[in-house]
Amino acid sequence: MSFVKRNTVLSSRPGRAIPSAKQPDAENQPPPPGVRPSPLDGRPTTSTGTASLDQLLAGHSGLPLGTCLLVEEQGTTDFSGILLRYYAAEGLVQGHQVHLVGYPPQWRRNLPGLAEPDKKSKSEKPPPAQEEKMKIAWRYEALGNSAASGNTPRGDANQPTFCHSFDLAKRLEPAVCKGSLNPTPSTGPPLFDARPQPTSISPLKAIIRHLQTKLETSPSSNIHRVVIPSLLLPELYAPQCSLPSEVLQFLHALRALLRRYSTQLTAIITLQTSLFPRSSGLVRWMELLCDGVLELIPLPATPGAAPPSSSSEKTEQAQGLLKAHTLPIYHEKGGGGAETSSFRETLSFSLSATKGLNIKPYSLPPMEEEENKKEKSPAGTVRDGVDF
Template identity: 80%
Template sequence: MSFVKRNTVLSSRAGRALPQAKPPNAEKLQPPPGVRPSPLDGRPTTSTGTASLDQLLAGHNGLPLGTCLLLEEQGTTDFSGVLLRYYAAEGLVQGHQVHLVGYPPEWRRQLPGVAQPDSKSSKSSKPAPAPEEKMKIAWRYEALGNSAAPGNVASREDASQASFCHNFDLSKRLEPASIKGSLHPTPSTGPPTFDPRGQITRSPLKAIIKHLQSKLLSSAPTEIHRVVIPSLLLPSFYAPQCSQPSEVLRFLHALRALLRTYSSQLTAIISLPTSLFPRSSGLVRWMELLSDGVLELVPLPATPGAAPPPASSNAEKTDQSQGLLKVHSLPVYHEKGGGGAETSTFRETLSFSLSMSKGLNIKPYSLPPMIEDEEEQKKEKASGGKPKDGIDF
């Protein structure tokens, strides 16, 4: 009968310890620039260029590759166009291939530039404290080096977030030095592609699908592509034949097939003016079914005769809600669903605000304070009287 010393670890004896081999091609498993795994299911995701929109996408913290978003907007505003410019600018800065549909190549001059780091944030990041200023609880980080300190870990997280989603400034234009990718204009979708006698020479939307397919076939497997489709079916950029259901639905079917075929390389964002094509029509309903995520932007109308906001605080101006955001569907986790329908995202009322430096910020909607009533109450208190409509309990 054999005995083993109690303090001896069994795996430390000869013949028990197995060598830990490194996985093959470990260096090749690094994701491409601008791509990181989803914290939910590990699928590769890329940023839309808007941090608040990335957080909204069903917990993926980004747009999953192989999916598309449909942005619907009411009225004559162009908030969805701003989101598309951020999406295209993020792709060019990350080195992705951006394909522009419908619009001319001069649209690239409207892309926002990369914002410079704020001086206040740089001042707030203080250097590491001296050894005598360290807290007593920080002794467990000393053996791991300075890189394991909580402050350095937070700075690394901020740096990784900045490399995944950049900050852009609408008052600036994207400089050529910041562009690492390339913008590919697709074949024109305007009326010149049609015969003046009314006979269609070729289908412009079908030509776009062939263009995308040829670019994807000739690209490397690790190259990321983005499809930007601003103001789909707008009469000034799309021929009247494109708005027929047989034409546009065939185009969306083919685009969805490309997204599923190249599920690790391709994403797309489409904007649709619902003032021309309302959601009550069957065509828009089918377009929503063929999209992985559907968001609706409802700008708030300006009340005539309302007093302007006070000019004392600039933060209140930028944080003032300019519209409501309705979430109709989000990219699902798998074929059984799970795209955020079980969370409170669909039930919560969301709003958005746009500023030149912060971009478009999505947040829960809250009613603004009644400025006129507050001013009247201050005047009444200053004069020594009681408020007019005051209720005492």
């Protein structure tokens, strides 16, 4: 039987520090502007600038940090370029560092401006029954509604806007831009010289070095967005960039940067499948190196179709189909895409100057009522070659 004094204070183990209650907890620090946790697994996500696209990305209500998205488009339209403009404009408004690949800095002049807030939505008040709901459940329910409307959830005025509303008829003013647009080194040959230059460094490798330098010298709280419009377009990229050894190494290096800076970096790439079809082995390898792959298929205009009677009907009319081949971040539970049936149902998109690119399930337009016109019958009818 041992005797121990009750007033004796037990000393801690040697080499073991006692945690202090006054030490700051990194997990309790607020996220950077334009970043919020995913409702599925809590990973940080950022908005693409298009609310309907945020809802499509595997249920994360945004693009998870550390991932890239490849948007393919058929034909000569530029719907994917509009997605990139929204993505870049959202980053500049949120204070992110936007890195532009291929295009000159003048590309910034084509970014859409902020849309005016809807006065009707502000004047509306929530019903009293909605205010009595649990606070935690209300936050999860309002998560998708805030992204779709582009405004902050009601009752939480201090929460910053996650996805802004833009107007294609306006241009983004420098006064509202908190971030900066950083052009990368030129990818094209000087004076459109198509001759190979073995002594010079590859343009795609120069882009990776530029991005790596910017990420290493910037604070860990800064968010970076990489905008790569029209990858491998002959007008923007040197002929050597189209070699499989060049473009695949570029995507490998970009994927390594995304994994290394998994809480700071995202990227969106567009590709014209009219020049580089999906049936080629190069494009298939490019898709495997990207976390998400979307394909835009514009619908051909119907000749002789009657114009819509109002502007609202014109915006609701589908202008193309969208195929989600892969979505980023699928975990062991299947992700949010399984519940939304993104792969099973056919999706469509429509473009509006005020609402942007709206993605929704595709439905055939209603058939017009056929007028029953009575045709005048001839004097006699012919049946089985016999006159009656």
